[in-house]
Amino acid sequence: MKNVLTGLFLAASCSLAGLSAAAADPLKVGISAEPYPPFTVPDASGNWTGWEVDLAKAVCAEAKLDCVITPVAWDGIIPALQSGKIDMIVSSMSVTDERKKVIDFSDPYYRTNSAVIGLKDEKIEVTPEGLAGKVIGAQVGTRHLRYAQAHFETAGATVREYQTQDEANSDLAAGRIDAVEADEVAMRAFVASDAGKDCCDFKGVVADDPDILGIGSAIGVRKTDTELRDKLSAAIHAIRDNGTYQEFSKKYFDFDIYGR
Known part of the structure; x- marks a missing residue:
C-alpha cells in the first residue's frame, strides 16, 4: 500500500509540476x-x-x-x-x-475609418459611382476587401486582392491599379512616406457600413x-x-x- 501511495504522490507531483510549467509559459x-x-x-x-x-x-x-x-x-x-x-x-x-x-x-x-488613396494625377471621388471602372486593391481577409467588393465592385469597379498591404501599395505606386482601400491611419502614413509621397495622395474615407466595418x-x-x-x-x-x-x-x- 505504501508503494502505491508513494507512486500516486509522485504522479500527482509530476502532474502539478507540469501544470506549473504550462502556467509559466x-x-x-x-x-x-x-x-x-x-x-x-x-x-x-x-x-x-x-x-x-x-x-x-x-x-x-x-x-x-x-x-x-x-x-x-x-x-x-x-x-x-x-x-x-x-x-x-x-x-x-x-x-x-x-x-x-x-x-x-x-x-x-x-477605431479608424476605412479610406481610399490613389494616384496623384487621378481625380477620384470615393463613392460607388466615382470608383466605377477603376481597379481597387485591398488586402485579403480584411473589412476593406469586403467593403470594396460589396460597395464598389457591384457598381462597376474591379477589386484586386493582395496577400499583404505592401503589395497593394507597391502596385498602386507603380500605376498597375488606380486605388487602394485600407485603414485611414495606415494610408495616411503611406502617402507621407518616401514610397508614397511622390505617387499617391489621400482621396477620402468611405461611407460607413457598421455590418462590414465593425x-x-x-x-x-x-x-x-x-x-x-x-x-x-x-x-x-x-x-x-x-x-x-x-x-x-x-x-x-x-x-x-x-x-x-
Whole structure:
C-alpha cells in the first residue's frame, strides 16, 4: 500500500509540476506577419516595433501577463488562435458580427475609418459611382476587401486582392491599379512616406457600413477564454485612465486614435 501511495504522490507531483510549467509559459500575442506601419513593423534584426506592439506590451504589463509577440500570416491568424498556436490577436482586427461567430473580443482599443488613396494625377471621388471602372486593391481577409467588393465592385469597379498591404501599395505606386482601400491611419502614413509621397495622395474615407466595418479594433481571444478577455478589457481601460496609452501613442500620432 505504501508503494502505491508513494507512486500516486509522485504522479500527482509530476502532474502539478507540469501544470506549473504550462502556467509559466508566456501568452502568445498574434500579430500579422506582414508589416503594417505604423502599427506593426519589423526592424533590421527582425524584432517587431510599432504602435500595436507598444499597446500589447502595455496591456500585458497592466494585466500582469507574461506575453511574447508572435507573427502569424494574416489570412491564418484566426485559425492560429482557435488551434492554440497563439493566445490573442492584437492586429487591427475589427469587431464584426461575422468574426464574433467564431472568436470573442475585448473592448475596442481604437477605431479608424476605412479610406481610399490613389494616384496623384487621378481625380477620384470615393463613392460607388466615382470608383466605377477603376481597379481597387485591398488586402485579403480584411473589412476593406469586403467593403470594396460589396460597395464598389457591384457598381462597376474591379477589386484586386493582395496577400499583404505592401503589395497593394507597391502596385498602386507603380500605376498597375488606380486605388487602394485600407485603414485611414495606415494610408495616411503611406502617402507621407518616401514610397508614397511622390505617387499617391489621400482621396477620402468611405461611407460607413457598421455590418462590414465593425465598431472598432479589439483584442481577439478564444470564446472559452472569458477570464482573459475580461482582464484585457480592464487593462485597456486602465492604461487609458492612467495616461500610458496616450504616452506611447504620441510617438506615432498627433491625434487621439482611440476615438476615431
